[in-house]
Amino acid sequence: MRKAVDQLESRAATRADPGVIFVSLELSKSTWLVTSLAPGSGKMSRHSITGGDIAGLIAFFTDLRKRAHARLGKLYPLVVIQEAGLDGFWIHRVLDREDWIESHVVDAASIAVSRRHRRAKTDRIDGEALIRTLLAYKRGEPRVCSMVRVPTPEEEDRRRICVTSLPQRLPAGFTNGSRIMAGGSKGQRSWPSPENCSSRSGSMSRQASSSKGQ
Numbered sequence: 001m002r003k004a005v006d007q008l009e010s011r012a013a014t015r016a017d018p019g020v021i022f023v024s025l026e027l028s029k030s031t032w033l034v035t036s037l038a039p040g041s042g043k044m045s046r047h048s049i050t051g052g053d054i055a056g057l058i059a060f061f062t063d064l065r066k067r068a069h070a071r072l073g074k075l076y077p078l079v080v081i082q083e084a085g086l087d088g089f090w091i092h093r094v095l096d097r098e099d100w101i102e103s104h105v106v107d108a109a110s111i112a113v114s115r116r117h118r119r120a121k122t123d124r125i126d127g128e129a130l131i132r133t134l135l136a137y138k139r140g141e142p143r144v145c146s147m148v149r150v151p152t153p154e155e156e157d158r159r160r161i162c163v164t165s166l167p168q169r170l171p172a173g174f175t176n177g178s179r180i181m182a183g184g185s186k187g188q189r190s191w192p193s194p195e196n197c198s199s200r201s202g203s204m205s206r207q208a209s210s211s212k213g214q
Helices: 002-016 054-072 092-097 127-139 152-162 174-180 195-212
Strands: 021-027 030-036 045-050 078-083 100-106
Touching: 021 054, 021 127, 030 054, 030 127, 045 054, 054 078, 078 092, 078 127, 092 100, 100 127, 152 174
Parallel strands: 021 078, 078 100
Antiparallel strands: 021 030, 030 045
């Protein structure tokens, strides 16, 4: 029953905005899963690309446009969504350079979806749920999700410095929440300065040494 409702929602959204190809990306080291919804279609399609093959991804996007053009006589732009993750924002930056691609990075924690729309073990949101979220976002529905402000490359480099400067062995009771405070989590929304990073990592190193000596 829920599947039928989802399909009806997709059809209605596509009719409301027929001039766009909607695409979601599920990224892992080995495979990139691409889910797409073309204008005039109520059915989403899936395609896999070798992880890291950005040229192959762009080529597939070009092929999506060509197929839509052959069927409908028009070259449509793409609107793409992906979750913010540990890979950083380099894929977004590549896509954003193309004038026919509108790229978005979403905070996955801001999307309310059922457990069956999350991947087992990884807790990632599946491609169809991401597309439904993107459809609602483009329709202007309130409180659908939060898109991430993409940092500059310099800001992203500062964050990587903070993460790599964290001590390898942490004291007992040092939780993931402590990592977030230290700037070591993908859920972080602020970009720490190198000075803050240095002081925080030094403090945690002292905590680790103190714990080890006890």
